[in-house]
Amino acid sequence: MKAEIIAIGTEILLGQIVNTNAQYMAEELADLGVDVYFQGVVGDNRARITEALQIASERSDLVVCCGGLGPTEDDLTKDVIAEFTQSKLVIEKQAEEKILELFKEGSDSLITANKRQANTIEGSQLLKNEVGLAVGFVHKYQNTYYAVLPGPPREMKVMFEQEFKPLIDNILGQRKKLYSKYLKFGNIGESTVEDMLKELIIKQDNVSIAPYAGIGEITIRLSVKADSFEQAETYFEQTAQPIRELLGDYLYSEENESLEQALSQHKIADFGVYEINTNAYLSNRILSTDAPHENLLVSTTKVEKQSITEALATSQIVEFIERNKLKNGIGLFHCQISQASVTPSGRPKKRFFIALCVNNKVSVIERTFIGDMQAVQIRVAKTALFLLLKAL
Structure with missing residues (x-):
């Protein structure tokens, strides 16, 4: 119909x-x-x-x-x-x-x-x-x-x-119904996903493959008409397996959930978030009603006028963890605008340090993001969430 x-x-x-x-x-x-x-x-x-x-x-x-x-x-x-x-x-x-x-x-x-x-x-x-x-x-x-x-x-x-x-x-009356399955990915761009899946998309048959881009995460929706849920699951598995083989390093969920919601499924003890020079997007999202995290005990945001280096980011997250007697946490550190550079086309590049603490083990990585500040703040927060989920 x-x-x-x-x-x-x-x-x-x-x-x-x-x-x-x-x-x-x-x-x-x-x-x-x-x-x-x-x-x-x-x-x-x-x-x-x-x-x-x-x-x-x-x-x-x-x-x-x-x-x-x-x-x-x-x-x-x-x-x-x-x-x-x-x-x-x-x-x-x-x-x-x-x-x-x-x-x-x-x-x-x-x-x-x-x-x-x-x-x-x-x-x-x-x-x-x-x-x-x-x-x-x-x-x-x-x-x-x-x-x-x-x-x-x-x-x-x-x-x-x-x-x-x-x-x-x-x-x-009796007919086939539409069933859908969702694969969720982080820390990867839409164009990269589509390029890696182009052969599968070209050859798609009864199961349709549809990538959707959000800020900082990608959804691939698989849809098929089938006589039953069980039959649909069989079709989905035949299509999902090669996608996992290609993009498994970036897959964080096979439910239709955000990174924040996926994190809320983990029972993380003594967990905190520490942000410097950000808009507190990460803290707000983790504490939001649609992605609650009952184990988040501490969330601190502040502005630092001093330049942020890897050494400073490391010492700050370690001090934050120790001061609040935590075992796990995320730290986001935005380098000051004076440290920013631009792309050949003139778009500003924004530098961040992302600190992860899992069971008192701290690691810090540097990442550069391109775009307007609002979108960048979301992307860096989503990247940090994805990396923490993978570390867990």
């Missing part, structure tokens, strides 16, 4: 809200074995919504419309789909009762406006809204399914999970 997602709302076009719904639905539909080939955004305009539906109907088996189900006159989604599919809108009685109860003390105009949210196409399959007022539906017209879901993410996700997903699963 080929699907298309259409987000409806002028506020999305104006950039006032981010269209996170499309990301969520695309991922969920992929898990169902539905191929999402197109996504679009259209404002609250009858003619343009109709045009979007016309285009979608010619190339997709399933058109998922999200948003535009509210009580105001510019909430046009249901009206336009009913007109486009030559169908009749009717009131869903339970939804109407819910609205009447909620607005029983309100004016007639307020009640009339909100009753629009109980509209559904006659003969369609209802999608109940357990957390809001606007019901959705799935309606088939000329071999295309048209689905309507509310725009607020909380309402949409509950309706998608509880109502829409089981319905589509039943419509599709």
Whole structure:
């Protein structure tokens, strides 16, 4: 089944809200074995919504419309789909009762406006809204399914999970589903990864290989359609093994997790972070709620006006470890700007010393990074995390 997602709302076009719904639905539909080939955004305009539906109907088996189900006159989604599919809108009685109860003390105009949210196409399959007022539906017209879901993410996700997903699963029946596996790499650049994997990517067959670059880490997503999870795992292993052979030195996880999250899986006793002349990115990330590290006892950041040398970095991390009675830690030391050099193209090069302490054994390496300071601070922190994970 080929699907298309259409987000409806002028506020999305104006950039006032981010269209996170499309990301969520695309991922969920992929898990169902539905191929999402197109996504679009259209404002609250009858003619343009109709045009979007016309285009979608010619190339997709399933058109998922999200948003535009509210009580105001510019909430046009249901009206336009009913007109486009030559169908009749009717009131869903339970939804109407819910609205009447909620607005029983309100004016007639307020009640009339909100009753629009109980509209559904006659003969369609209802999608109940357990957390809001606007019901959705799935309606088939000329071999295309048209689905309507509310725009607020909380309402949409509950309706998608509880109502829409089981319905589509039943419509599709027995079929292959899409499975994904993630390989995570650090301390290596995107271009190097792609160059080392180019032969595998060219020859990829039923398992697709897709590298994604983040600042300081690389994700390779393997995807395959299979009859079962077990069958998918067999396919994945056939593809993952040659990737491990090529890039094993840089692999830190086979779960979809960040370096910080991978580190949090280690029960490291007496662990601290010490930073000089940085923006404390590393300390903040290790202490963040999405990558908690309960064993991080000490985190210190300060600015040093003196020049940072390898000897100074070594003595500083050793003193930090001893003073705080630690056994493990990371030290990041950014050399002062006066020590920086530039590339032939004029881009500044920033020097760092990365200190690692594992079971009271200290090592210090010097690394140079190119780019703006914000990105460099992230890359050096990610590099330090990767090196610590490997040392552990």
